[in-house]
Amino acid sequence: MCDPFLFIVISLLLSSPFSSxxxxxxxxxxxxxxxxxxxxxxxxxxxxxxxxxxxxxxxxxxxxxxxxxxxxxxxxxxxxxxxxxxxxxxxxxxxxxxxxxxxxxxxxxxxxxxxxxxxxxxxxxxxxxxxxxxxxxxxxxxxxxxxxSPTNTLLPQQLFTRNTILVSSRSQSNYSSGFYKLFFDDDNILRLLFVGLEISSIYWPDPWQRAWQFEVGRSTYNNSRTAILDPSGQFNSSDHLNFSATDLGTGPKRRLTVDVDGNLRLYSLNEKLRAWVVSWQAMSNPCTIHGICGPNSLCTYAAESGRSCKCLPRHKMKNHTDWSYGCEQDFNFSCNNDEAVFIKLPHADVASYGYDFGYFPNQTLEWCKVKCLQDCSCKGLQFKFDEARGYYLCYPKTKLLNINGYGSMQFGDSIYIKLPKSNLSSYDKPTEEFGLDCSRQVTTRLDRTYKKKQDNGTVKFLLWFACGCGGVEIIGFLFVQYVLFRNRQVSGATENGYLQIATGFKRFTYDELKKASRNFSVEIGRGGSGVVYKGTLSDNRVAAIKRLSEANRGEAEFLAEVSTIGRLNHMNLIETWGYCAEGKHRLLVYEYIEHGSLAENLTSNTLDWKQRFEIALGTAKGLAYLHEECLEWVLHCDVKPQNILLDSNYHPKVSDFGLSKLLNRGGIDNSIFSRIRGTRGYMAPEWVFNLPITSKVDVYSYGIVMLEMITGRSPTSVQTMDDNGVMEQRRLVTWVTEKMDGATENAAWIEEIVDCNMDGEYDKGKMELLVRVALQCADQEDKDARPTMSKVVEVLLGHENDDF
CATH class of the missing domain: 2.90.10.10 (Bulb-type lectin domain)
Incomplete structure (x- = not known):
């Protein structure tokens, strides 16, 4: 017969969280x-x-x-x-x-x-x-x-600052620090740096160009030095380096990595192929990356075959398993001009900063060779034609191709290497191309020793004795814990009942919501915080059930937040009926809203002028309540048309307000925001530039939503035509501001920006008021210049009862 006490102990051990x-x-x-x-x-x-x-x-x-x-x-x-x-x-x-x-x-x-x-x-x-x-x-x-403290990779929502740096790995199989770095330089520009064994140099952006030139397009006039990659694949930096993935949009997992070859690449994960796909890269030609083939080598690139590295004449590979070591000479050379000869490498360029022992303009090739022969340290020369000045330039060098030699048919100039005259015929042979021997497995042992502990019989006996005593104590402890566990189950159920009465919530089980939503089969919405499903509760109420994807909060913290949400009550906030906090599952149960989101209604062109004005006013009232009137000060942090729902009478209800961080009154500690919150196009500049986060971030987003509702246009891109008939992309705020500022007294600028689906049926004076309020809310330069939401309500209420 099985001992019941032993059964209890075994059951408790098996249910221990450490068995996971x-x-x-x-x-x-x-x-x-x-x-x-x-x-x-x-x-x-x-x-x-x-x-x-x-x-x-x-x-x-x-x-x-x-x-x-x-x-x-x-x-x-x-x-x-x-x-x-x-x-x-x-x-x-x-x-x-x-x-x-x-x-x-x-x-x-x-x-x-x-x-x-x-x-x-x-x-x-x-x-x-x-x-x-x-x-x-x-x-x-x-x-x-x-x-x-990133390594070589920047992930979406990870802020890159003046204090962070990405460093490449040494190779695909060696994760130690490599030769390439991404960092913000002292001129506030995001740059790539090669750090070799002998020299370091900037190679991106092109060091020969000014950062503000059109080809580079950077700006040095912002010292915040921040950059971020959002989940959709859009990268934005304070130096105006902005790019996006070729597969722009939410969905794929992404990473921005400084690769072992020194190129900065944005990757998207192809889930079906289980492989990373390059969706953007800094440089299309790898030969422009310094140190890519090592010293004394020449890099060539073809789109069909890719990159190849070759040693200079009379040089050999230094390490057949790693091309970063480059090549070394296989000859001895005495300082005797009669024994020297110059070998021409046509269509080649060189980057070997700091090794020119002179610069001589408007000279002949023969003069340049003689100059090199006169100095034993001269290893060769570069002879280039300056198109702007109309003559050749001579650069004798003490070291040649130390960083990177680049051969291309696009180059009209040549490099000349000084070599001994002996074995002249060997110079006609092709230079040695890198052939990496990947079969050689090189293992480097760490120089580290470990002290071996001496055995002690007395210590062993005492240890076993202590373990035996401890085992008895553990069994007794587990029995006591089992009894307490049963008591806590009873008290816990009572505590949950009090919580339901205090907050107005019902605590649903996961199985209840799974059944209500028919195994989460009817999806009615999706966002960064989770997926929303339609369901019918046991009392026949139709509900929206949201499964939260950000399930890293503990149960105690989650319950504290939802209890606060339960105490919020406003006609312009969505009503929350309950929640589920079971295991790893975190769900919220809302009232179901018949007409869906503002975004859907703007797309379907169902809203007239009066409805749009009431939506603007009602949304402002809801946000003002969150910011200033409720028991807890709540920042929404993601105000956008998708989070403004419309009921059967098209009255707005702000949703997802409880998913932001809840703050106590009396001040804000910006450090509690572990990541940027919001959606591209609606996010205030404070998020990107790491400035203090206040309620004005919601005011900014509200202004953008109002402009989108007025114009029917996307907040991120408005297509306009310049004077030359060329289409260009403009931000919505910029476009509306220019229309308003450039208008004359009699110009109908309002008609030019208003959504054409309203067919001109609106009050021009009230529309102009709404535009001006929206632009003031979306002020980018000074957050303090933005009004509070209560002030917006006050201004709009002054015109609410006027005839439409």
């Missing part, structure tokens, strides 16, 4: 061990994983990678803590100390990496769905985050 194959977070005093393959942190949606990643023979780095493997079985690493100091494959640990510091220790207990943090509060280490590894308090305040 992956962890969502670790707390103070906990650790991850390289010896345990299951010691892996995963994000709530399991897109990202974090743990010990193998980088060599018995060598590991603590890293973050995409959980989904590629077609070859490998994973894409996006961050590493100790890329240049791998740890042993046995006995190494990452520990969250009770002091609030995270330390990575090697097997010999040597600290290899640390967050250098302290916190008296309770903190947790958690991997967010954005790929950000965050050390935060239970209140959500960020103490440390991996987004502040």
């Amino acid at each position: 194959s992956a962890l969502l977070r670790i707390s103070k005093g906990s650790f991850l061990s390289v010896d345990e393959p299951n010691d892996v942190l995963v994000s709530a949606s399991r897109v990202f994983s974090s743990g010990f990643y193998p980088v060599g023979d018995n060598a590991y780095c603590f890293a973050i990678w995409f959980s989904q493997s590629l077609d070859d079985g490998s994973h894409t690493v996006v961050w590493m803590a100790n890329r240049d100091r791998p740890v042993n494959g046995q006995s190494s640990k990452l520990t969250l100390l009770k002091t609030g510091n995270v330390v990575l220790k090697d097997a010999d207990r040597l600290i290899v990496w640390t967050t250098k943090t302290t916190s008296a509060s309770l903190v947790q280490l958690e991997l967010y769905d954005t790929g950000n590894l965050v050390l935060h308090t239970l209140e959500g305040k960020i103490v440390w985050q991996s987004f502040d």
Whole structure:
């Protein structure tokens, strides 16, 4: 007969959270061990994983990678803590100390990496769905985050600043720091830098061009030095470097990486092929990247065959497994002019800064050769024609092709190498082309020793004795915990009943909502925070059920937020009926709105002038309530037409207001926003430039929505025709402002911007008022110049009762 007490103990052990194959977070005093393959942190949606990643023979780095493997079985690493100091494959640990510091220790207990943090509060280490590894308090305040110290990759929503830098890996299989860096320079320009063994140089943007020239298109007039890649594939930088993925739009997983070859590329993941596809790159010709073939080599590129590297005449490859080492000479050369000869390399250019021992304009080739022969340190020369001046330039060099030699039929100039006359016939042979020998597996052992502990019989006996006593205590402890657990179940049910009475919410089970939505089969909306499904509750009410994708919040924090949402009550806010917080599932249950979103109605052209004005006023009332009237000060952070729903009478109801961070009155700590919030086109400049976040971010978004509703045009691109008949793209705010500022007294500028679907049936005076209010709300330069939402309501109410 089975012992019932033993059955209880076994059941409790099996239900322990540590039996799971992956962890969502670790707390103070906990650790991850390289010896345990299951010691892996995963994000709530399991897109990202974090743990010990193998980088060599018995060598590991603590890293973050995409959980989904590629077609070859490998994973894409996006961050590493100790890329240049791998740890042993046995006995190494990452520990969250009770002091609030995270330390990575090697097997010999040597600290290899640390967050250098302290916190008296309770903190947790958690991997967010954005790929950000965050050390935060239970209140959500960020103490440390991996987004502040990237490796070679920038992820969507990860802010790139003056204090961050991307450094390429050494090779595809060597994750240590490589030769190429992306950073903000002192002139506020985002640049790529080659850092070789002997020299470093900027190679992107083209160092020969000014940053503000048309070909480069950068601006030095903003010292905020911030850049960000949004989830849709749009990259925006404070120096006006703006580009987008060829597959622009939400959906694919993306990453921006400084690759091992020095090129900056934006990748999108093809889920079906399980492969990354390049959707943008900084340079189409890899030969313009410095150091790409190493010293004493010549790079050539063809679209059909790609890049190839060749050694200069009488030079040989230095390392057949790595072309960054370049080539070395295989001859001895004495300083004797009679023994020297110049070999011409036609259609070639060179970048070897700092090695010109002179610059001589308007000279002949023979004069330039003699000048080089007179100096034993001269290795060759570059002879170029200056089209602007109409004569040749002579550049004798002490080192030739030290950074990058580039051969192309587009070049009309030549390079001349000084070589010994002996074996002249060998110079006619083709130069040696790089042939990498990838079969040679080179393993570098770390110079690290480990002390072996001496066995002690007495210590072993005491250890076993302590373990036996501890086992007895654990069994007794588990029995007590089981009894307490049963008591908590009863009290917990009572507590949930009080919560329902206090907040007006019903706490649904996941199975209830799954049944109500018919297994989440009828999708009625989708956004960055989750997917909305239509469902019918057990009391026959039709509901909108939203499954939140940002499920990284704990249950206690989630319940605190939804209880606040339950206390918000306004006719222009959507009514929330309940919630579900069960396991990893986080859902909200709303009233179902018949006419859908403002975005859908603008597309279908169903709104007349009176309805649009009432929507503008009602939306302003709802936001004013959130900002100034409710018990908790709530920032919406994502005001857009998709989040303004219209009921059966086309009255607006602001939705998704509870998904933003809830702030206490009395001030804002900008650091609680762990990532940029909002949608491209509606986001205030404060988000991009890392400025303090206030209620004025919602005011800005409201102004953009009103302009979109007035004009029927997209906020990000308005097609206009210039005086030469050429189509150009303009931002909506800029276009409307120019129309208003450029109008004369009698000019009908209102008619030029108003949505043509209204067929001219609107009040011109009230329309002009609404445009001016919207433009003041969308002021980009000074957030303090934007009105409060209560002021907007006051202005619009002054005209609400006038005849339309």
